[in-house]
Amino acid sequence: MTVRRMGVAFLLLGALMLVTGCDALRVVFPSSEHETVAPGIPSELRSPSVLIFSKTNGFRHNEAIDAGLPALKQLAKERGWSVFATENGAVHQPEILERFDAIVWFQVSGDVLSEDQRAALLARIEEGAGFLGVHGTGGDPAYDWPEHPGTLIRAQFVGHPMGPQFQEATVRIEEPDHPVMRHLESAWVRTDEWYSFEASPRGEGVQVLATLDESTYTPQMKIAFIDRDLRMGDDHPIVWTHCIGKGRALYSAMGHMEGAYTEAAHLTFLAEAVDWIRATPAEGCRVPAP
Numbered sequence: 001m002t003v004r005r006m007g008v009a010f011l012l013l014g015a016l017m018l019v020t021g022c023d024a025l026r027v028v029f030p031s032s033e034h035e036t037v038a039p040g041i042p043s044e045l046r047s048p049s050v051l052i053f054s055k056t057n058g059f060r061h062n063e064a065i066d067a068g069l070p071a072l073k074q075l076a077k078e079r080g081w082s083v084f085a086t087e088n089g090a091v092h093q094p095e096i097l098e099r100f101d102a103i104v105w106f107q108v109s110g111d112v113l114s115e116d117q118r119a120a121l122l123a124r125i126e127e128g129a130g131f132l133g134v135h136g137t138g139g140d141p142a143y144d145w146p147e148h149p150g151t152l153i154r155a156q157f158v159g160h161p162m163g164p165q166f167q168e169a170t171v172r173i174e175e176p177d178h179p180v181m182r183h184l185e186s187a188w189v190r191t192d193e194w195y196s197f198e199a200s201p202r203g204e205g206v207q208v209l210a211t212l213d214e215s216t217y218t219p220q221m222k223i224a225f226i227d228r229d230l231r232m233g234d235d236h237p238i239v240w241t242h243c244i245g246k247g248r249a250l251y252s253a254m255g256h257m258e259g260a261y262t263e264a265a266h267l268t269f270l271a272e273a274v275d276w277i278r279a280t281p282a283e284g285c286r287v288p289a290p
Contacts, residue, residue, distance in 0.1 A: 050278065053108060138195070159195075172186070192257060
């Protein structure tokens with residue numbers, strides 16, 4: 001790294017720490033710790049079974065994880081799912097993953113899996129398990145594992161607004177008859193940290209379920225010496241689904257704030273998303289052509 005780049009990195013770190021606190025250190029100095037001993041899985045696990053994984057080797061969304069995990073466990077109780085939550089990456093072993101119908105990566109960041117664990121995850125989804133990625137799971141500026149943005153998420157994060165960071169905006173429901181979206185009004189007004197991506201994931205094999213109306217908020221990163229336009233234009237997907245082999249995958253860029261996990265419409269959205277991804281038809285995943 002050149003001296004100039006090091007200077008920019010430390011300036012950016014300082015700006016981030018002013019807003020986000022010491023967790024910003026993980027953005028510049030991420031961990032690469034990979035567990036090798038799997039956690040014990042309850043023997044009474046029954047179907048439908050949901051694995052919730054929330055490990056962070058990069059930036060940690062503390063408030064979302066602290067509020068979201070209990071909320072997801074409550075949804076599991078209400079919906080009749082068996083649920084197991086862990087931050088141990090060694091849970092990604094074939095003999096363990098085959099016990100789960102759905103895998104939820106909740107606010108995952110950084111390099112969290114070894115090569116064999118990555119292969120086990122993709123293989124299980126390809127066999128038909130559902131995958132749900134929530135907010136920070138698609139929010140790293142770069143990845144050591146190309147399949148994370150390329151296969152699991154299908155988009156590369158580039159930034160979110162600062163100044164202010166959290167804004168009210170309108171989510172436009174593009175597929176109102178989809179099982180995950182049908183409980184929502186066509187215009188869903190809510191407050192969040194709104195992600196922008198390098199390019200829209202829309203295209204062959206991807207069904208966009210909801211987009212963000214950029215006219216309803218300010219998509220600009222303005223902090224310290226940074227002043228960056230984050231507009232994606234008329235096509236700014238915020239929720240979409242795609243196939244990974246036979247498995248259904250869905251990503252939602254929403255869910256940064258603690259309040260998202262007491263927000264009735266958002267909780268119903270998450271519950272419907274898990275129910276939909278885990279109920280993959282016997283013939284496998286099918287996404288309509290764009």
